[in-house]
Amino acid sequence: MKDETKCLHAGYTPKNSEPRVVPIVQSTTYVYDSTREVAAVFDDPTRSLIYSRFANPTVMAVEEKIAALEGGIAAMCTSSGQAASLLSILNLCRAGDSFISTPQIYGGTINLFAFTLKKYGIECIFVDAYADEETIHKAFKPNTRLIFGETLANPALTVFDIEKFAKVAHEHNVPLIMDNTFPTPVLCKPFDFGADIVVHSTTKYMDGHAVQGGGVIVDSGKFDWTCGNFPEMTEPDESYHGTIYTEMYGKAAYIIKARMQLMRDFGCYPAAHSAFLLNLGLETLAIRMPQYCKHGLAIAELLEASEKVERVKYPGLKSDPDYELAQKYLPNGCSGVISFVVKGGRANAEKFMDSLKLASNEVHVADIRTCVLHPASETHRQLTEEQLVAAGINPGLVRFSVGLEDIDDIKEDVQRALDAI
Ligand SMILES: *Cc1c(COP(=O)(O)O)cnc(C)c1O
Numbered sequence: 001m002k003d004e005t006k007c008l009h010a011g012y013t014p015k016n017s018e019p020r021v022v023p024i025v026q027s028t029t030y031v032y033d034s035t036r037e038v039a040a041v042f043d044d045p046t047r048s049l050i051y052s053r054f055a056n057p058t059v060m061a062v063e064e065k066i067a068a069l070e071g072g073i074a075a076m077c078t079s080s081g082q083a084a085s086l087l088s089i090l091n092l093c094r095a096g097d098s099f100i101s102t103p104q105i106y107g108g109t110i111n112l113f114a115f116t117l118k119k120y121g122i123e124c125i126f127v128d129a130y131a132d133e134e135t136i137h138k139a140f141k142p143n144t145r146l147i148f149g150e151t152l153a154n155p156a157l158t159v160f161d162i163e164k165f166a167k168v169a170h171e172h173n174v175p176l177i178m179d180n181t182f183p184t185p186v187l188c189k190p191f192d193f194g195a196d197i198v199v200h201s202t203t204k205y206m207d208g209h210a211v212q213g214g215g216v217i218v219d220s221g222k223f224d225w226t227c228g229n230f231p232e233m234t235e236p237d238e239s240y241h242g243t244i245y246t247e248m249y250g251k252a253a254y255i256i257k258a259r260m261q262l263m264r265d266f267g268c269y270p271a272a273h274s275a276f277l278l279n280l281g282l283e284t285l286a287i288r289m290p291q292y293c294k295h296g297l298a299i300a301e302l303l304e305a306s307e308k309v310e311r312v313k314y315p316g317l318k319s320d321p322d323y324e325l326a327q328k329y330l331p332n333g334c335s336g337v338i339s340f341v342v343k344g345g346r347a348n349a350e351k352f353m354d355s356l357k358l359a360s361n362e363v364h365v366a367d368i369r370t371c372v373l374h375p376a377s378e379t380h381r382q383l384t385e386e387q388l389v390a391a392g393i394n395p396g397l398v399r400f401s402v403g404l405e406d407i408d409d410i411k412e413d414v415q416r417a418l419d420a421i
Contacts, residue, residue, distance in 0.1 A: 081201020
């Protein structure tokens with residue numbers, strides 16, 4: 001099946017007389033005929049359902065759909081994108097371990113990596129996305145367990161060289177985890193380029209309608225966890241009556257451990273109703289993405305031509321330093337998100353934002369409606385000036401998320417706001 005078809009049909013195939021649409025299974029628990037049967041499910045929780053903190057049929061349908069879109073073997077939904085990033089790391093790192101990430105990532109992820117995980121004894125080593133292979137090699141410590149990056153960074157809009165980082169990661173026997181939120185699997189499938197795990201904030205394009213937050217972790221099933229670096233995968237889990245994940249679950253060891261151990265203990269599974277809404281968004285994802293890309297490029301070109309604008313970051317523009325990387329990793333378009341710097345810094349950025357009428361000023365991105373945000377005073381206000389620069393954020397930076405209104409109406413709105421500066 002192609003993506004358009006998977007968006008509509010993967011994850012749920014009704015049998016004779018069953019509901020056409022994925023039903024909302026609004027139940028916390030599942031009934032068994034005997035204690036013996038419940039015990040058997042506890043022995044192998046993948047056999048059937050136990051409790052809706054571990055799994056729920058509505059959520060599972062969405063998990064299967066997203067896994068199919070990414071080309072992975074299985075997925076696990078979480079209650080937010082932040083929860084997905086957190087669990088993707090905690091599944092491999094414990095106190096005393098480290099991991100590598102580029103600083104060109106979402107502001108919330110920087111908080112998690114640089115501040116919160118540090119308090120729990122997990123160190124994040126930041127390596128620039130443009131670093132050469134030797135620099136990435138040098139950043140490795142004996143306790144480094146993974147590399148993390150964002151395919152198309154929010155809001156820096158740098159394009160991550162997946163093959164470069166995957167190669168280095170695999171030379172050290174560690175996996176590459178990609179946050180693929182902005183491209184979605186419709187524009188880029190990181191597993192095709194060597195990534196091992198993918199995470200998403202489904203809150204963005206996947207949901208697409210700004211109705212509910214969510215996240216997901218997808219496992220490619222390709223990484224060899226028996227390589228010696230991951231004893232938690234290959235030695236008995238005391239908290240799960242001695243389960244050895246690689247022996248019992250083979251290629252699915254990572255994603256099943258994430259569910260049986262971390263979801264059990266941290267409890268950030270989405271509600272069935274949230275998954276139902278996410279599924280409605282996913283149904284049109286493959287037909288929405290090309291339109292976002294078309295609109296994104298049109299507005300990026302308009303901004304680039306304006307003398308009020310200092311620079312535009314949109315890797316679909318020929319002038320963009322990441323244009324070549326985008327041609328490789330995002331050949332069908334670079335989404336509807338554009339970052340640009342207006343001349344005159346913070347004050348003019350605010351004037352531009354406040355002069356928009358159609359685009360709404362809000363903390364969101366990748367919505368069906370055009371929206372706009374000023375990272376330096378909103379999402380990234382906790383960062384120092386130094387961290388802002390490392391994350392690619394200038395005080396005059398505006399993050400513009402083009403929606404699916406008529407492109408002429410969006411252009412008119414942007415032009416009016418530029419004229420007001
Ligand atoms: C929004 C976002 C997140 C966090 O997701 P939430 O659903 O808001 O928790 C993570 N990564 C990227 C790239 C994002 O844009």
